[in-house]
Amino acid sequence: MVKGSDILLILVAILFPPAAAAIITGCSCDLLINILLTLLGYLPGHIHAFWLIYKKMKAEEQYGRGGFHYIGNGHYEPVYQSGPLAAPPANYGATN
Numbered sequence: 001m002v003k004g005s006d007i008l009l010i011l012v013a014i015l016f017p018p019a020a021a022a023i024i025t026g027c028s029c030d031l032l033i034n035i036l037l038t039l040l041g042y043l044p045g046h047i048h049a050f051w052l053i054y055k056k057m058k059a060e061e062q063y064g065r066g067g068f069h070y071i072g073n074g075h076y077e078p079v080y081q082s083g084p085l086a087a088p089p090a091n092y093g094a095t096n
Contacts, residue, residue, distance in 0.1 A: 062076075
């Protein structure tokens with residue numbers, strides 16, 4: 001599902017692709033790649049920025065809003081583990 005922040009990011013990517021890459025990835029190798037692609041030709045910078053936006057939208061869909069962080073190269077990992085937590089044994093440490 002496309003949110004208002006995604007639409008704003010797409011508009012920023014249309015105007016200046018490295019700015020959108022910086023918003024998504026921060027100061028990372030993807031930002032440098034996007035700057036170089038934009039210098040080589042405006043269209044490759046756009047394609048890379050839109051790919052980064054697409055990967056971010058897929059991560060939001062999979063992990064929920066704010067439930068992930070960027071690890072590089074268009075990959076995201078969850079902030080939390082979705083498996084069951086191990087419960088402590090019953091009455092462990094109890095003095096009854």
